[in-house]
Amino acid sequence: MSAEPRPSPDRGDAPAARGPPPARPVAVLGGGWAGAVAAYRLSASGIPVVVHEAGSVLGGRARRVERSGLAIDNGQHLLMGAYGATLAVLRGIHQQPDADPGLRRFRLVVAPFERSPGPLLEAARLPPPWDLVGGMLRSRALDWNERLAAVRWLRGLAKSRYARPDGETVDGLLAPLPPSVRRLLAPLSLAALNTPTERASSAMFARILGRLAAGRGGTDFLLPLLDLSELLPEAAARRVEARGGEVRLRSTAQVAAIRDDGVDIVATEGQWTASAAIVAVGPHQLEGAFSPGVAALPGVGRAIGLTGALGYEPTTTVWLGFRERLRLPAHIARLDDRPGHWVVDRHDVLERSPEAAQAHALRGFLAIVISAGGPHDDLDAKSLFGEVHAQLRRLRPEFPTPVWSQVIAERRATWSCVPGATRPEAGRIADRLYLAGDYTDPGLPATLEAAVASGERAARALIGDRER
Template sequence: MSAAKTPGRVAVIGGGWAGCAAAVELAHAGCEVTLFEAARMLGGRARSVEVNGKLLDNGQHIMLGAYKETLRLLRLVGIKPADALLHLPLQMRYPPGSGMDFVAPRLPAPLHLVIALLRAKGLAREDKMALARFTTSARWMEWTLYNDCSVSELLERFDQTERLTALMWRPLCLAALNTPPERASAQVFLNVLRDSLGAHRAASDMLVPRLALSALFPAAAASFIEARGGHVHTGVRVESLQSGGGRWQLRAGAESPHFDAVVIATAPPAAAALLDGHGAAPIPEFDYEPITTCYLQYDAGVRLGLPFYALEEFPESQAFGQFVFDRGQLDHCQAGLLAVVISASGGAVELGQEALGAALAQQLASALQRAELAAPSWTKVITEKRATFACTPGLVRPGNETGLPGVYLAGDYTAGAYPATLEGAVRSGSAAVLAVLQRTAIA
């Protein structure tokens, strides 16, 4: 596209991963970008916070090798994924003596899954046959359902065993969709499996951030934008939009700048408020699921056998943890710090922060058979109450187009194949920018 067709000025409202992705793509395309974020720090629901003198993430994240758009944008803004992310083969590993031990070797697909299944420990023959049957049938179906249903219904349809469901499918569904299997979309779950299990071997790799989330992408994105003549404003809330003369005026603090196009990358309620009264396509109301991460600090010499373990959850015994990460194996400055993740954590947060921290410490001590883990020096529970939308069967999600000329939506809740993940957010930002540039090219 020629420089003459590039929109002169574009505003991006919202500095989460979708907004940062959109702003980076616009800057890369030669647009003059201004990014507005109401909070003091970029990153949205995937950002860093200071706790007891440490810079911690507001939630422990894990990515997949299939996250092509995220990896591409990291490289674009100068982040090297090989250095910034710990690359691990696909695995579901529980503490020794419990659960199962499933690790895919670094072999070409699908041989890596076949070998992993043959070597898997903690699964009976019928469990392994069920897993093989599911993956073979999903490939034959091309990972597509004629009619969406819940993940639980899908697993029942393919005769998945109770043990395999508890140890593999349920934790994978919670981690990917942050929605319990009995309410989660089977088609969206299959989309994630298609791009990871059903693709080349590296696509199924598990990528754990070594950098704080804010440093992993948002901070580098801001530098990229400003280096190309753009502007990044944090702590500035956009109050309203006004159209006139083919352009859009924003009321942001004491300023009222004009722009040729606007990308709204806020949460759905805030986006709906900005569009109210303009005749835009309505944004549906979503149900939300929380995610809780509990940080537990121990002596610097405390170290797990692996960078992370899956945990068996027993809510009736207040054992809510689903995964535990050894932060010291990701960042040497965080030695002795463990992070326990609870997806769809509504029941767990009812305990209260102090009681939940104590319960998770006890769960670690029991699961890992290490009594010292029952007594951390401190704990910090961080819950994102509206971490993701509930990814239910047949959920209708809005597209990037708002019906207003020059105004577009970006966010992990917009229409797409993925659930509310970092990749889903980044893809939506890129799609919104493509819409901006296509409209300009046609005009």
């Protein structure tokens, strides 16, 4: 991967070669998961690519962040067994067809962080939908009437093929359920949609439940064992480079013009002409990826208009290092939302950075996740750390004191998954111009799976157009 400007691929500064002129590369704008997958798929099909990434590391909203020598991430990311597109790409990139490369698989468990006799919910070892049904029937948080109400509700959703009315919120969907069942399901919706349940789209939450029930292991949790840049985008970039492609870091690019024979790209390091472009930037960055002339094209203008109407939700992660080895009730444990929602055991961060772990004398490492916005947004890092520490102590008075902390607040972590949020779809939006990104999948909220599936879709649309 190069941070330095390189000669433009078609300036003609390479020595003349015999035979047909080399095909012009495709420009991929954005080196997040969507752009990395699009570039990987094109390269694998023999199409040369140049990836422009504005940041200094690949990964976008799912990237490695280095702090005091520790390779933490910009936030805790959880994948699900139902992430079929992501798992397929990871298996291809890491060349491990039968594994979950770079991931550790757990059964879905909702276990309270405080001392308790056991989990509140644990998926049964059964094929879907019996894994969730079995989990509900054994839930320690529910009495028998509540368990049956939860199972009837799940069956009703399945019977309706997980369809819900367009304008309904998740609170509306959960309203008929007993409060104890709502308390179990609402945190799962918040975690999946990163949008408070009083505003979140029930249609999207229901679709996700449908996806989880669609195949064996769909409800499994998959936790990254590699940092988020290494897990997919950097591994994809190595494959792209091995096939003669280029990945340019610190390179902000714009689609300047579309001509009959190519697409003009203006980037930090210079201008060049690509054969086509895939724009895989975040939704709030879309308008900046086009010159005014290109933005005025109907398909491009429509995409910019739709993304302009989206709202955004933050996600805050408080990373904590401890001198002690820690034992959580489960790898991911439930907090009481004041302010942390979930705590994740991230000892793997220390295993990846043994020297830094030793230098800071760290033996335990946690990520505390706070989904969406709230009063915590007004706190500075020190105050938020204080609140999270107090929360852990309130729930488990014997819990040790962190000696290292880092707060990372991503203000635009995801687009707001509210009813009626209309979005453009991945694929061709103008001649030689294609769109990808986590906001372009009509069936998914802003997730890694949506990003990966969109990168695949954009690449396939481009390949299909070439073959025509």
